[in-house]
Amino acid sequence: MTELRAITPHAAIPAEQATRDSRQRRLLRLFLPEMIQLERLLAEAPDLISTSVVDRVGLKDLALPIYRADLGSDRPDAPVILLVGGVHGLERIGSQVVLAWLGSALARLRWDDSFRQLLERVRITVLPILNPGGMYLNQRSNPNGVDLMRNAPITAQDRSAFLLGGQRLSPRLPWYTGDPEQGMEAENQALESVIRELLPGRPFSLALDCHSGFGWQDQIWFPYAYRRRPMRRIASVMALKLIWEQAYPNHDYQFEPQSRHYLTHGDLWDYFYKQINRDNAGVFLPLTLEMGSWRWIRKRPRQLLRLQGFFNPLVPHRHKRVLRTHLTWIDFLMHAAASHENWLPAREEESMLREAAIMHWYRDQP
Template sequence: MPAPSPAALLRLEELLAAAGGAARHRLLGWVDDGGERLPLHAILLGNPDPGLPALGFFGGVHGLERIGAEAVIAYLHSLVARLGWDRGLQHQLDHLQLVFMPLVNPGGLRRGTRANPRGVDLMRNAPVEAQGPVPFLVGGQRFSPGLPWYRGAAGAAMEVESAALCELVEAELLSRPFALALDCHSGFGSRDRLWFPHAHTPEPMAPLPEVHALGRILAQSHPHHRYVLEPQSRQYLAHGDLWDHLLLRAAGRPPGSFLPLTLEMGSWLWVRKNPRQLFRRDGLFNPMIAHRQQRVLRRHLGLFDFLARATQSHAAWCPQGAAREQERALALARWYAA
């Protein structure tokens, strides 16, 4: 008997129904998982005017990391529940588009695997080659889909899930004058980290001044936040990163108009508090006790709300001219000094 569809997929469809006409739905494609077809949903809230900024939330790229999908769905649930009465939210959505793809890898979520049903790690699947040494296997491999971090066959098209994410970003984010994206993951250390590209090279990305300015206003408005903001390349290099690929696709856009971020929730802290999780495959990546999961979901709502406000108000903090060069100098000293 095939496994049931992931519970998160059912919750997402319930939220779509609850939002009614306030939400726009895009069916991006279908994933075949052992004979069952699973949908790739995107939900859009706010103003579709392409002249306004946009913010995208993504989760479930790795099916084993359920908490990322659940965090995005929790934020979407909060918004949908407030649509009917929150005048501040209504005003915000008049000046902003929010894009949600919480279940990028529904087959992996259904199976409880990092990869999709074809054995491909979606975050190693883009046509981007690392420019430097990558860690064995972890940085992406083409030996076998039976091993973790499989990139897919050389020269093959991207997986349907990867291609759907890229199509959504290009259509709904890269078409805007300014856009942010947040991709939610778990499993790296005991600190919550906000990574930005590049993953394929240690060279700084073009919108480095903007991400440094974003970090500055985050620290000013949330002085006790728990996030470590840093380039992913500071930890390791990898082939096939989807956000590197999309940032390269945005190279023709105005400087600093697209900022992709990855939230890496520090799952080792959950394991330390509940060592029995070590004996479960998903225990390394998700809080297994209900009150801890609820605490995690609450904790990141403040970050999500901050990013929505920052996106809407991007003209007030994005540096221009000499200020942009100053932010770049500060960023280079902070993250790239020898």
């Protein structure tokens, strides 16, 4: 178990909690209970996990930390899974899914030898609440009114969806991209610093960014969002989809390039995909889990009366089902990353899978 050691002492987290006065703690319990849950998990975590604060977001007299937790192999060539939640502050269920996975992983680390052995072959880096200010304020954007998912320096090549595709008119309207001249927002720079430190040189890495609020079905989106043409690593996405569907035929995620739904400016994962794959011989696949919240509304139309209800399952049994459903998918991704050599397409399979991907996703594209 020599590889599974802490990189920084996790005792830093209770200190963070201790510096808050009782009013701040009360506010957090009320408006950001996910942060309390995360800090509790990290404070009680075994030594095999390392935690740090990547940055802090100021909001009135609060300095809300962006936490990072790392588990697993610290070999520089180990495959990586990067789990991200809470990019959009309203979509709390995304953070809750990441926290559910983290809680489960920390519990299993205490006794599960097979899980520990898996972690010797793969590294998991978790950023459960990337936009703590937005989540505290219960809004999609960060406290500056910027939609973090429209804020990267990348421009749609074709006509993007009006407003939804990203707009520069006003932070008072949704989907505000921010001011490209000012650089990315602090939350995105925090994520970029983690990605730049963590991913280059890896043979295989994968990000899963958890969102909700679009469609009837749970969807796995992959780049691009800025143009309709397929990405270079499309054969690897097709291979991943095939091994998932063969192993778990009773789950139904719909895999699609985001461009099938709408084009956007400033997509974070398009930007990171291009950055990392450009200088890297390995494969980096950024995936977005879009949990289909329209089903939750159909079953309970009263949910529409509450803004939360658009993006989060409010009925307890449905909430629990959402939290457990995606654990299987995240565990699958860990195993797929650890054994990537067994399914990533070799050169001769690559062109066949690419053809299949184009037939499947791009045949009817202009």
